[in-house]
Amino acid sequence: MSPRRSATDARHTRSVILDRGVEVASVEGLEGLTIGRLATDLGMSKSGLLGHFGSKEVLQLAVIDTAAGVFAHEVPDRAAGTEPGLPRLRALCAAWVSYMERGVFPGGCFFTAVVAEFDDREGPVRDAIAGLTAVWKRDLTLQIRLAVSAGELPEDTDAEQLVFELYGVMLSLNQALRLDRDRAAPERARRVIDRLLGS
Structure with a gap:
């Protein structure tokens, strides 16, 4: 796989994770947003998902930023x-x-x-x-x-x-x-x- 394709795939995966994260957090709160929960929902490994964010707090901040983008658009x-x-x-x-x-x-x-x-x-x-x-x-x-x-x-x-x-x-x-x-x-x-x- 080329580096460009790999980077594109990583951005897509990150986007999918964040979209699901926003959905979960809007219903269950940011504390309901766990690496394990999202990994299960998306059929990913915990380590694979963690590789995109590093920690729950970084994930929460990224989800907030994604939600802010949706609000700005709407x-x-x-x-x-x-x-x-x-x-x-x-x-x-x-x-x-x-x-x-x-x-x-x-x-x-x-x-x-x-x-x-x-x-x-x-x-x-x-x-x-x-x-x-x-x-x-x-x-x-x-x-x-x-x-x-x-x-x-x-x-x-x-x-x-x-x-x-x-x-x-x-x-x-x-x-x-x-x-x-x-x-x-x-x-x-x-x-x-x-x-x-x-x-």
Whole structure:
């Protein structure tokens, strides 16, 4: 086998492992993500799977990074063509609700699940989750401030408070969809968002 083919195969295998890892972690949490579990699911040896990551923590971090890529594709990227400010904020929120509604991850919002799992811990995994969450909140805050500057939202809008409230809507939506199996929840979320953004 040529070195190029070998490297291509290794990248493919790693991608397959991470895709399965995201599925498992979204349902069972990052702690449910073990080398043995994934090896069994994928018909691999533990040593073969371990060779791609080296440790459970490295695997967890890679899974988080993969999930972040999926979220970016499903939410921010869908709003990328809209005007900055309120139009972009509306598009981001619409894509966020759609991402929840469509069940992109089998266990609901990946990040809602792992935040609840790691919020009181310390270490690189918690730091990675907190960092990604902070970047998302920063992006929302930026669009709110641009909307205020453009006169699209009231001058006295508290950007951090509005982000807090939008996050609350999404946490409630995830719970309503996953725990309550409430099919009306996405429309409820859209109505609250319209009210928050002055529709």
